[in-house]
Structures are given as C-alpha cells and as structure tokens.
Amino acid sequence: MAVLALSACKKDPVTPEPVDNTPKDIALDVDAFDVPVEGKALTLTVTAPSRPTVTGLPDWITLKDGTYNNYKITFGLTVVANPAYEERTATLTVTSGSLSKSVSIKQAAAEKPLPPDPVSVDTDLTNPKVSSAAKNVYAFLREQAGSKILSGVQSGGTANNNDRVNEIYKKTGKHPALAGYDYIFLQYSPTPAGWDWVVDYGDISAAKEQWKANGLVSFMWHWNVPNSEADWAKGKAGDFSGYNFYSDKTSFSIGRALQSGTWENDFILQDIEKVAGYLKLLQQEGIPVLWRPLHEAAGNYTLYGSNGAWFWWGRGGAESCKKLWKLLRDKLEGEYGLDNLIWVWTLDATPGAEKDYASWYPGNDQVDIVGVDIYADDTNAKTRQYQAAVNLSGGHKLVTVSECGNIPDPSKCFAGGETWNWFLAWDLESYNLNTDAYWRSLMSSSRVLTREQMPSLK
Numbered sequence: 001m002a003v004l005a006l007s008a009c010k011k012d013p014v015t016p017e018p019v020d021n022t023p024k025d026i027a028l029d030v031d032a033f034d035v036p037v038e039g040k041a042l043t044l045t046v047t048a049p050s051r052p053t054v055t056g057l058p059d060w061i062t063l064k065d066g067t068y069n070n071y072k073i074t075f076g077l078t079v080v081a082n083p084a085y086e087e088r089t090a091t092l093t094v095t096s097g098s099l100s101k102s103v104s105i106k107q108a109a110a111e112k113p114l115p116p117d118p119v120s121v122d123t124d125l126t127n128p129k130v131s132s133a134a135k136n137v138y139a140f141l142r143e144q145a146g147s148k149i150l151s152g153v154q155s156g157g158t159a160n161n162n163d164r165v166n167e168i169y170k171k172t173g174k175h176p177a178l179a180g181y182d183y184i185f186l187q188y189s190p191t192p193a194g195w196d197w198v199v200d201y202g203d204i205s206a207a208k209e210q211w212k213a214n215g216l217v218s219f220m221w222h223w224n225v226p227n228s229e230a231d232w233a234k235g236k237a238g239d240f241s242g243y244n245f246y247s248d249k250t251s252f253s254i255g256r257a258l259q260s261g262t263w264e265n266d267f268i269l270q271d272i273e274k275v276a277g278y279l280k281l282l283q284q285e286g287i288p289v290l291w292r293p294l295h296e297a298a299g300n301y302t303l304y305g306s307n308g309a310w311f312w313w314g315r316g317g318a319e320s321c322k323k324l325w326k327l328l329r330d331k332l333e334g335e336y337g338l339d340n341l342i343w344v345w346t347l348d349a350t351p352g353a354e355k356d357y358a359s360w361y362p363g364n365d366q367v368d369i370v371g372v373d374i375y376a377d378d379t380n381a382k383t384r385q386y387q388a389a390v391n392l393s394g395g396h397k398l399v400t401v402s403e404c405g406n407i408p409d410p411s412k413c414f415a416g417g418e419t420w421n422w423f424l425a426w427d428l429e430s431y432n433l434n435t436d437a438y439w440r441s442l443m444s445s446s447r448v449l450t451r452e453q454m455p456s457l458k
Helices: 002-009 132-144 163-172 205-212 229-236 263-284 318-335 354-360 383-393 410-415 436-443
Strands: 032-035 040-047 053-055 061-064 072-079 088-096 099-107 152-154 178-182 216-220 289-292 341-348 369-374 398-404 423-425
Touching: 032 040, 040 088, 072 099, 132 341, 152 163, 163 436, 178 205, 205 216, 216 263, 229 263, 263 289, 263 318, 318 341, 318 354, 341 383, 341 398, 354 383, 369 383, 383 398
Parallel strands: 032 099, 152 178, 152 423, 178 216, 216 289, 289 341, 341 369, 369 398, 398 423
Antiparallel strands: 040 072, 053 088, 061 072, 088 099
16 A cells, blocks of 8 residues: 555656747847947847848948857958048948847048148249249149139040030030140151141140130140061051050060160150150240150059050159159250240059059159049049149149049039149040039039139230
C-alpha cells in the first residue's frame, strides 16, 4: 500500500513554454549624429525583428551593409566633406517589416571665406613695359573684382570671327563684354591657294570691332605640331594631316623642342615667330590681349590616359612646361617687342589635381591672371575650383572662369564669396543648361557686365 501511495504522488514532467527572443520593436544605438564639416565615418547598430533597411540617404552620405545576426546589424555610414557654406541635414528611416525608426544627421557648414580684397591683388602687370591700354584693362578688372563679372563667349568656325558674339546679341539684345579667339589653325594661315575653307589670322577685323565697341579681346592657342620632321615638310606643302595638339595624337616631344639644334626646336621657334606677327597686328591697332597659351597644362598631366597629358605641352612634366612658358614670354616680349599681352595661366580643375598645381605654376612674376576651365553638369558656384585658383598665387592674382560649358550662376558665385573676373562660354550649342532664357537672365543681371556697359579703356 505504501508503494502504491508513493507512485500516486509522482507527476509527469512538464515541458516549458518556448522563450521568444525576437525583438518586438526596433532599437538603435544612436538616434542622431552631429558631423563636422570635414566628413566622417559613422556606425549605426540596429536591433530589429527582421533584417532592416535604411532609406532617405542624400547624395552626400553612403551606406555599407553589415551582417544581420541574432537580430542585430551594424551599418557603416560615410559622410563626405561639406564644401558649402550652409549646414545640411538628413533624416534616415530604418525599417523592419511594419516597424520604423528615424535617425537624424546634421553636418556643420564650412566657414565662409572672405573674398580676396582687391588691394591684395598685384597692382601691376608682370611686364614693366606693358602698354597703357593693357594697364587700363587690368586696372578695370581689378576694380570689378568682387562686384561684377564680365560676360564672354569663344568664337567658332575659323576661331577669329564674331559670329557667336552677334548670336548672343540676337538672343538677348546685348553683346558679351569679352570675345575669345584662338590661333588653333595657325598652320593653315594664310590658307594655301585654291582652298574653299579660308583661314587668315592677318584678318583682325573681328577683334578690332570688339575693341572699338569697348569690348575686351582674348586669344588662346591650341598649338598644333607635326609628328615628325617629314610631317613638317608636308605641312609646308599644304598637307597638315600629320599635325595635332592632343598627346594621344602626336609623338612630338616638348623635351626635344626645348633643345637647341633639334628640328622640334626649329619648328616651335618658327611658330612663335609666326604667332608673334599676328599678335603684332593687334598691338599696332592698340588692342590689348588677354593672352592664354599652354592652357590646361596643370592638372591634367596624369589623368587622361597612358600619354600622361591632355595636350603635348603638358606631357613632358612641370619643369618642361614652365620652361616653354618662359620661352614664350622671352620671345614674344623680349625679342618681338610685344607690349599688349596680359598673361593668363589656365588650370584644368579636375578633382584631385589641386595638390600638384603649385609645381606647374610658372610663378607670380610670370603670370598676370589665373584662369580655371570648368565643365560641370550644373550652374552652381564653383567653390573648389575657385579656392584652388586663389591658393595657387596666394591671393596675388585675379581669377577667372577662362572656359566653361554650363555657365556658373554669377549670383551664386558672389554669394559664395567667389570673385571671378569673367566667364567665357565655350560654345552656344553643346551645354543644355545655357538656354536662351538663361542667357537673357545673365545678360540682364546687375552682376554681369555686357559690352554695352563697358567703358572705353583705350
């Protein structure tokens, strides 16, 4: 009986209810970030019942997924540097099923730089024998710095006409203050007899018209060179098929061109003499020239393929390019007596190239104005390019948008402390933001100077 009683007291084992460790909500290790202007790598750890997603990322934040394990995941967030002068914020949404939580990110604004004081910019041009008209142009540009920007356009076709200047007038009722021309077809000028397509840089009627109407004149030089001495000989007979200025199209050596006794040296000296003759025609008419040779040499020499430069004058490295610049100055001013040139050194402001600009810069004693060629898919202010140009000379030189595709909005540039002297639109066809309406707004802006508003600087 005792055994039976004991057996009756035993109970069957009870199976415990399973424990559900699944989170019932989203938990974040932080719900707000304050990020410095320089940018920063952040981590966001999320606990959630299912693998969460993050949405609402702006273009200045990138996200890297982590591994979702035991209901937890850590996201990597990278915030790029803030070059603007305004604080920026973003709200990210973390979602898991029907649950969501928000994370706010606030990034500080960069300190707005003061525009360079015009009195800190060099008061004199680098050529002590420069003409009075060139001095007048430079003094006027200094006076406008930080107040107005001159409108400009580059010529097309034979590159020594006012077709685009006049086309802008038809669009807006006003002419650009600056007209750009190019000795790109120097080898064809004067064109061999019998050609239908005629180039003659001895015809300076377009520049004369612009200057007579109080406009300014700029010349650049896409310097075509022959591949070989044989191609040079063919060129003398009217066959220029062996000429080019792109590094990947020509094997012409800037190193040999700087060595006396080589055919390359003979060639460039003859070309310099030829271009001097055409510049002399402008001098005889009292026309100052914003002279922009060897453009875009600094900044593109390692960024455009195996030849290491966009143009041949940049392919030989910084020292060779600076020697060529000095040779041009010595020949044009010293030997040929040109006193109407204002020397403009041009940057190609490819991102990342700024660190090398100083090594390529000819020096403050060799340059009058620093230009930047800007081709962007917007019309915003150009802080990075502007600061690179100012820093290059230590603020001693005026800076300009020496070429552009879509034209930076002058009001945005001035609001950002950018004191560009002029903009020069490369053409009127290729850049979709330069609409007729945009041109009309530019040419009627109180910040933009047209030819009609220019004083006589003769």
